[in-house]
Amino acid sequence: MTDTTDFRTIPELPAPSPSEVLRQRIFQHRGLMIGGGILAVIVLGALFAPVLAPYDPYLQDLANRTVPPVWMDGGSWAHVLGTDQLGRDYLTRLLYGARISLLIGLATAAISGVIGISLGLIAGYFGGRVDNVIMFLITTRLAMPVILVALAVVALIGSSLTTVILVLGFLLWERFALVIRASTMRLRTLEYVDAAKAQGAGSVWILIRELIPNLANSIIVVATLEMAHAIILEAALSFLGLGIQPPLPSWGLMVSEGRELLLFVPWLITIPGVFLFLLVLSINLVGDGLRDVTAPDGKN
Amino acid sequence: MLFYTVKRLGMALLVAFTVSFLTFALLYVAGDPATAILGPNATDVDIAYIRKHYGFDQPLLVQFIQWLGRIVQGDLGYSYFFQVPVSDILLQRLPITIQLGLLAFSLALLIALPLGIAAAARPNSLVDRLALFLSVAGQAIPSFWMGLMMIVIFSVNLGLLPSSGNDSWRHFILPTVVLGYYATPAIMRLTRSSMLEVLSSDYVRTAKSKGLSRTTVLYKHALRNAVIPVVSLAAAQLGFMLAGSVVIESVFSLQGAGMLAWQSISRGDLPTVQAIVLLFSIAYVALTLLADLFNAWLDPQVRMAQ
Numbered sequence: 169m170t171d172t173t174d175f176r177t178i179p180e181l182p183a184p185s186p187s188e189v190l191r192q193r194i195f196q197h198r199g200l201m202i203g204g205g206i207l208a209v210i211v212l213g214a215l216f217a218p219v220l221a222p223y224d225p226y227l228q229d230l231a232n233r234t235v236p237p238v239w240m241d242g243g244s245w246a247h248v249l250g251t252d253q254l255g256r257d258y259l260t261r262l263l264y265g266a267r268i269s270l271l272i273g274l275a276t277a278a279i280s281g282v283i284g285i286s287l288g289l290i291a292g293y294f295g296g297r298v299d300n301v302i303m304f305l306i307t308t309r310l311a312m313p314v315i316l317v318a319l320a321v322v323a324l325i326g327s328s329l330t331t332v333i334l335v336l337g338f339l340l341w342e343r344f345a346l347v348i349r350a351s352t353m354r355l356r357t358l359e360y361v362d363a364a365k366a367q368g369a370g371s372v373w374i375l376i377r378e379l380i381p382n383l384a385n386s387i388i389v390v391a392t393l394e395m396a397h398a399i400i401l402e403a404a405l406s407f408l409g410l411g412i413q414p415p416l417p418s419w420g421l422m423v424s425e426g427r428e429l430l431l432f433v434p435w436l437i438t439i440p441g442v443f444l445f446l447l448v449l450s451i452n453l454v455g456d457g458l459r460d461v462t463a464p465d466g467k468n
Numbered sequence: 469m470l471f472y473t474v475k476r477l478g479m480a481l482l483v484a485f486t487v488s489f490l491t492f493a494l495l496y497v498a499g500d501p502a503t504a505i506l507g508p509n510a511t512d513v514d515i516a517y518i519r520k521h522y523g524f525d526q527p528l529l530v531q532f533i534q535w536l537g538r539i540v541q542g543d544l545g546y547s548y549f550f551q552v553p554v555s556d557i558l559l560q561r562l563p564i565t566i567q568l569g570l571l572a573f574s575l576a577l578l579i580a581l582p583l584g585i586a587a588a589a590r591p592n593s594l595v596d597r598l599a600l601f602l603s604v605a606g607q608a609i610p611s612f613w614m615g616l617m618m619i620v621i622f623s624v625n626l627g628l629l630p631s632s633g634n635d636s637w638r639h640f641i642l643p644t645v646v647l648g649y650y651a652t653p654a655i656m657r658l659t660r661s662s663m664l665e666v667l668s669s670d671y672v673r674t675a676k677s678k679g680l681s682r683t684t685v686l687y688k689h690a691l692r693n694a695v696i697p698v699v700s701l702a703a704a705q706l707g708f709m710l711a712g713s714v715v716i717e718s719v720f721s722l723q724g725a726g727m728l729a730w731q732s733i734s735r736g737d738l739p740t741v742q743a744i745v746l747l748f749s750i751a752y753v754a755l756t757l758l759a760d761l762f763n764a765w766l767d768p769q770v771r772m773a774q
Contacts, residue, residue: 199604304479304482304483304486307479307483308483308486308487308490310704310752311483311484311487311707311749311752311753311756312487312490312745312749313707313708313710313711313714313745313748313749313752314711315711315712315714315715316711316714316729316744316745316748317745319714319729319730319733320494320497320733320741320745321494321497323733323734323736324494324497324498324504325497325498396607396608400610403610403612403613404610404611404612404715407610407612407613407715408612408714408715408718408730409734410733410734420610420612423610423612423613423616427616430616430619430620430624431624434620434624437613437616437617437620438617438620441610441613441616441617444610444613445608445609445610445613446608448607448608448610449604449605449608452604452607452608453604456604
């Protein structure tokens with residue numbers, strides 16, 4: 169057996185830069201592209217709601233109540249997705265409702281992220297007794313039934329957009345804490361952290377300047393999952409009448425308002441439900457996709 | 469094993485104690501509980517009376533210890549709304565929630581375990597892709613909306629099943645499906661990944677190279693170890709399902725503890741709310757404790773790790 173390949177003659181290909189590799193992986197990831205596409209449409213719809221929406225979301229038109237969507241008998245292009253039981257244009261309310269869902273998702277993930285990331289960093293970096301205390305906090309938080317506690321606290325304080333965001337933000341931090349804790353434990357033993365210590369860097373400097381940039385991927389992935397979680401919970405709270413209050417067009421509240429007409433106009437609950445599903449699905453697809461494309465082993 | 473058991477039990481008791489304090493603190497979330505009971509138009513005399521009657525004039529710590537002391541003796545307080553002991557109402561309502569929870573849990577396991585194992589046995593096959601699709605889509609469906617859609621399809625359009633109430637076993641079918649579906653994706657994904665990890669381990673390769681059949685390797689060798697993390701997750705999911713019953717029971721008007729919790733929150737009947745929050749939390753603590761002890765018994769690595 170003779171090996172005739174002469175390795176010296178193979179021209180060396182220029183190695184693709186990390187950002188090129190990442191871009192390639194993103195465009196090859198089907199879930200990420202589909203999720204990103206749906207999410208982009210919803211975000212644009214929410215941002216440009218005042219321009220896109222054909223009507224005022226609070227404008228009642230009692231002469232035109234429960235007009236069916238355009239593809240059903242009796243529907244018209246005047247109200248593409250029909251009108252609700254007060255004659256308000258459903259498409260308009262959906263567009264404005266997207267703003268509420270996205271706001272809830274972003275604000276909740278921001279609050280719970282700050283709490284969870286801080287706790288996770290501290291637990292993972294210092295370990296020992298500090299870690300025990302924080303693990304105890306996480307276990308305690310997990311034992312509290314989220315939906316029930318959120319319902320009770322929102323009802324006691326008085327339900328509003330702000331209360332819902334604050335209550336969910338202070339309840340949904342445990343996944344951030346768990347994931348960041350585990351990643352920090354792995355990172356703190358690496359040589360570059362030792363190098364920073366040898367240079368005389370303090371703990372706070374190491375946590376903020378050395379660890380957080382390396383945890384960015386995990387943080388973004390958990391943040392997307394918690395956004396989706398918060399959006400579903402807000403919808404459930406509003407559905408039960410203890411979240412966003414009328415006349416705001418929260419999608420969960422729209423399902424709840426359509427519920428009494430369930431037998432006669434089922435699309436009043438079908439349409440906002442489908443949009444909730446698409447929004448949560450797209451955020452989850454983006455989160456899963458980002459985890460895949462940023463994974464060191466390059467799972468495709 | 470004894471050391472591990474004592475340590476784990478101590479942790480569970482500490483968590484239960486902290487959770488009960490937080491539950492007690494719900495009373496003070498909205499400010500003064502006496503004013504909350506009487507409403508804004510109450511006179512000072514009434515407020516003073518209620519404060520004394522319910523013991524709100526005592527120091528907080530004393531109130532908490534007394535409250536906890538009564539709870540431990542089985543006295544869950546007195547419902548503002550029903551004017552009877554909370555434990556009396558819960559005795560009627562809890563069996564429905566427990567029944568729903570266990571049915572939904574069994575359904576979730578019946579779907580999640582076989583699907584997870586099948587997906588891991590043939591990665592990237594049609595079954596695997598279907599399972600992945602179902603779990604990604606399933607996690608995005610809001611359970612209250614799925615419940616309403618089931619009512620539209622199976623009760624209104626097809627007229628097959630009742631939409632609300634709890635008079636017969638047929639009333640439990642739709643709620644069970646919706647609550648069970650909610651727990652399925654997580655259990656299935658973990659079963660799959662845990663199974664994949666075990667299947668790539670050395671001892672499984674040895675078993676295969678000995679010429680054992682695929683079925684023997686899969687079920688006798690791999691599954692036993694793969695199931696360990698799934699036990700913990702399943703216990704936690706059963707705990708979460710109790711809380712999920714709040715939404716599902718409200719959709720289907722099942723008169724269980726979840727529906728009662730929602731109604732009591734709307735009515736401001738705080739002792740009932742506190743009792744249910746506490747019971748659901750303690751149930752979660754107990755379930756995860758049992759799962760951990762079971763795992764420690766199964767797996768020496770768990771009990772010797774400390």
